[in-house]
Amino acid sequence: MPCGVHLSVPIAMSKKTKFGNLPWIAALLVIAVAVFVFVFNPKPDFNGDNCYYFANATSLAEGKGYSDIFGEPTSNFPPGYPLLMTPLRMVTDSIVAQKVLNLCFLFVAVVMLYLLLVGQGFKRSLAFLAGAAVLVTPHILEFSTIMMSEASCILFIVLSLWLYTRLPEEEAQMWRSPLFYLFLFVLVFLYHIRTQAIAVVAAFIAAMLLERRWRAAAATVVAFAIGCLPWILRNALLGVEQSRYVSQIDFSKFLDTAYMLLFKAIPESVIPFININYKEELSVVLFLFAVLWLGIIIYGFCKMGRLRVPLLLMFVATIIIVSSLDTPSSYRYLIILFPLLTAALFVGLWSLGTLLFRSAKREFPVWTLSLLFVPMFLQTDILSKHTIWGLYVYGRMPLPSKFHNYREVSLRLAEIDRYAIVATRKPELFYIYSGVKARYFLETTDEAKLIENLLDGGVKYVVLDQLGMDATFEYLYPCVRNHPEFFTILVTVKNPDTYLLYFDRDGARQWLKQFEK
Numbered sequence: 378m379p380c381g382v383h384l385s386v387p388i389a390m391s392k393k394t395k396f397g398n399l400p401w402i403a404a405l406l407v408i409a410v411a412v413f414v415f416v417f418n419p420k421p422d423f424n425g426d427n428c429y430y431f432a433n434a435t436s437l438a439e440g441k442g443y444s445d446i447f448g449e450p451t452s453n454f455p456p457g458y459p460l461l462m463t464p465l466r467m468v469t470d471s472i473v474a475q476k477v478l479n480l481c482f483l484f485v486a487v488v489m490l491y492l493l494l495v496g497q498g499f500k501r502s503l504a505f506l507a508g509a510a511v512l513v514t515p516h517i518l519e520f521s522t523i524m525m526s527e528a529s530c531i532l533f534i535v536l537s538l539w540l541y542t543r544l545p546e547e548e549a550q551m552w553r554s555p556l557f558y559l560f561l562f563v564l565v566f567l568y569h570i571r572t573q574a575i576a577v578v579a580a581f582i583a584a585m586l587l588e589r590r591w592r593a594a595a596a597t598v599v600a601f602a603i604g605c606l607p608w609i610l611r612n613a614l615l616g617v618e619q620s621r622y623v624s625q626i627d628f629s630k631f632l633d634t635a636y637m638l639l640f641k642a643i644p645e646s647v648i649p650f651i652n653i654n655y656k657e658e659l660s661v662v663l664f665l666f667a668v669l670w671l672g673i674i675i676y677g678f679c680k681m682g683r684l685r686v687p688l689l690l691m692f693v694a695t696i697i698i699v700s701s702l703d704t705p706s707s708y709r710y711l712i713i714l715f716p717l718l719t720a721a722l723f724v725g726l727w728s729l730g731t732l733l734f735r736s737a738k739r740e741f742p743v744w745t746l747s748l749l750f751v752p753m754f755l756q757t758d759i760l761s762k763h764t765i766w767g768l769y770v771y772g773r774m775p776l777p778s779k780f781h782n783y784r785e786v787s788l789r790l791a792e793i794d795r796y797a798i799v800a801t802r803k804p805e806l807f808y809i810y811s812g813v814k815a816r817y818f819l820e821t822t823d824e825a826k827l828i829e830n831l832l833d834g835g836v837k838y839v840v841l842d843q844l845g846m847d848a849t850f851e852y853l854y855p856c857v858r859n860h861p862e863f864f865t866i867l868v869t870v871k872n873p874d875t876y877l878l879y880f881d882r883d884g885a886r887q888w889l890k891q892f893e894k
Contacts, residue, residue: 409484418772427524428805434462450615457570458526479528483521486532497682502743507723511716533567565604576694584687627703634700640667642708647718677725782875787811801840824856843873
């Protein structure tokens with residue numbers, strides 16, 4: 378079946394076709410295992426988000442509901458990814474296990490992407506190359522090897538597309554199809570993995586409207602609203618924030634951000650040939666390359682048969698939503714679309730090659746596209762996590778001394794007073810390292826308020842670290858320096874010096890009373 382043919386009914390795959398896919402899937406598995414072992418990093422990531430997810434999953438596994446490490450209800454992140462982490466968290470507290478789970482999500486997503494392309498009539502070799510490219514893309518691997526929601530979000534996006542291709546076009550038949558209701562569930566759950574995925578939901582609804590499937594579109598809107606209602610009501614009843622992303626909406630830099638995403642983030646990330654400096658203006662050559670790259674990707678979307686409309690709408694909606702945020706963070710919020718953009722790039726290049734070779738009455742050699750892999754492996758910057766080699770080196774590096782000392786202090790406290798509460802700049806990371814509950818101190822130069830906050834939070838210990846966080850030296854250290862009578866050094870780990878301090882709560886409380894007088 379030629380590329381770009383509109384499929385009106387699902388393709389019934391014969392046994393021969395099904396088994397014909399197995400060698401290709403097995404080859405993808407070999408690549409996945411090799412790449413995952415090559416770049417795997419067993420250490421916790423230093424960003425706080427992955428620690429939040431682990432804490433949320435721990436709370437769910439312990440039957441405390443969706444809460445933080447203190448059992449206080451939270452809505453800081455959507456509950457979908459922590460919910461996926463929970464079954465594993467119930468049987469082990471291993472961070473490595475959660476990282477492996479994330480990589481499994483990515484592999485299954487790649488297999489489904491392969492089947493999706495084959496189901497749209499593309500050659501197995503082309504689908505294999507696209508899937509393999511996803512497995513070796515540094516940005517995708519970077520976020521799939523830490524406890525973040527991108528890999529699971531990618532899986533559910535591909536699953537939603539796969540289900541969409543199998544929905545009956547006749548609406549009368551759709552209501553009788555279990556796949557339609559599974560499709561609706563996947564969309565709701567997808568939104569609960571990443572709020573940003575509202576772009577995917579909107580794209581499917583718009584695609585149904587363009588296809589004049591009015592009742593299906595209306596049913597999707599209603600089902601989505603009903604599916605989101607429990608989370609909204611829960612947050613309202615508990616008095617917690619509905620969505621932190623609402624406060625980040627800012628259209629003042631919309632065009633600048635859209636330009637950055639389209640002409641810097643995508644060319645730098647989808648089969649990365651070049652390193653883009655996001656702080657500098659693009660040269661004419663790089664701009665033309667970016668335009669070419671983007672044009673090929675859009676052309677590839679247009680050749681995707683029944684998927685071309687939802688994919689194009691998904692791409693446009695994501696660019697609009699991410700450009701509306703005040704903190705777009707370069708390529709970060711496009712990662713969930715990178716596998717689709719990669720697939721579109723391969724499809725676009727193959728389709729263009731087919732057009733060129735048709736005049737010569739020859740078939741375009743699909744394996745020529747394997748040359749796209751060469752630039753990725755030629756990028757040898759080992760100091761960057763944006764290259765395969767950088768991920769390899771980063772995964773095998775020991776903890777930086779400042780984080781090693783921070784971990785040592787946390788483990789010492791676990792031996793001294795496992796159930797105490799500590800104040801520190803990285804509370805979630807402290808909890809990940811040792812299981813000791815930690816709070817963030819109040820950012821204020823008013824020492825009385827800071828000490829009062831420590832008392833109110835039940836803090837018994839304080840950590841003075843050298844993680845490079847300005848808040849420690851700007852707020853916590855001056856308070857400790859000016860009131861040594863309240864802070865006694867219990868543990869010191871040298872180079873750089875990291876301190877565990879005992880906080881004299883009674884003395885601090887008496888001082889506050891005198892201070893109030």
